Amino acid sequence: MQRRNLLAAAAALPLAALTGAARAQAFPNKTVRIVVPALAGSADAFARAIAQRLGPALGQTVLVEQKPGAGTNIGNDFVAKSAPDGHTMLINGLPLVTNQALYASLPYDTMRDLTPVIEVAEVTNIITVHPGQPYNTLRELVDAARREPNKLNYGTPGAGSSGHLSAELLGLKTGAKFMHIPYQGNAQATNDHLSGVLQVGFVNMPVGLQFARTARLRALAVTGSRRSPLLPDVPTVNEALGINDYELTGWFGILVPSKTPADAVTRLNAEIGKILQDPAVLETIRNQGGDPLGGTAAQFEARMRRDAQRLGEVVRLSGAKAN
Secondary structure (H helix, E strand, O other), X not given: OHHHXXXXXXXXXXXXXXXXXXXXXXXXXXXXXXEXXXXXXXXXXXXXXXXXXXXXXXXXXXXXXXXXXXXXXXXXXXXXXXXXXXXXXXXXXXXXXXXXXXXXXXXXXXXHHEEEEEEEEEEEEXXXXXXXXXXXXXXXXXXXXXXXXXXXXXXXXXXXXXXHHHXXXXXXXXXXXXXXXXXXXXXXXXXXXXXXXXXXXXXEHHHHHHHHHOOOOEEEEEOXXXXXXXXXXXXXXXXXXXXXXXXXEEEEEEEEEOOOOHHHHHHHHHHHHHHOOOHHHHHHHHHOOOEXXXXXXXXXXXHHHHHHHHHHHHHHHHOOOOO
């Protein structure tokens, strides 16, 4: 009897060791990073608000790390090639799906190499004109841009940005043609629009909101499918033009490397979902001109696939290439 008990105990040792090892490797077991593939902006603000609360929820330090450059491709590629264990996350938006059409080749494939976790926020654009321009409605602006193609200019942070795609989609829907001037970032483009060098703007809500509210820029429409609660008196493009098929809304979401274990993705989705209901986080998102989202990983993936198809087609029809 004693011999049998010893044998049973010895046989149980490997199992106990394996169980202990599995526990030691359970997610999370080390510092977690949220990679922001750009400099300071909405993505960075969202990431820091999430990281501050995600650390205590996971019982680990959560750091925000900026890896800007190449139209967000440097940060995207870094995360795509990181260990698929849930400890490295990416926060990004439309470039994840539009870069596939803008660049001749990329070292990663968004849908193959990254796994969606959760949507964080969506951000609409505002179509604006400098107050020195005579256009008081979007209809008047569109009619002028049809009569004299490329006479009216606008600037954005570059080809494939949500502002550029907003203008291109408007052109595809109405026949209006605007002259696109790419900049290295929002700051100089905004300054040139405020001074009248750029007559028209397709500007992110976080950038244009204060200027629209103070009438330093005249807001003609928002590019989302519904009015923004931040500018409730400004119509949508569909309302302004009497159409029903225009919509271009930027978004931000959290992703991890593909092959990350499903339980880690589920845990991150659940914890970040709770954080997105925190009043202070909601205030941060809204102060950045965003509408809070959330939802399931499957919903985020469906949105990405839909925008990859429809906005990739807008990029191709526009002939745009990466700067």
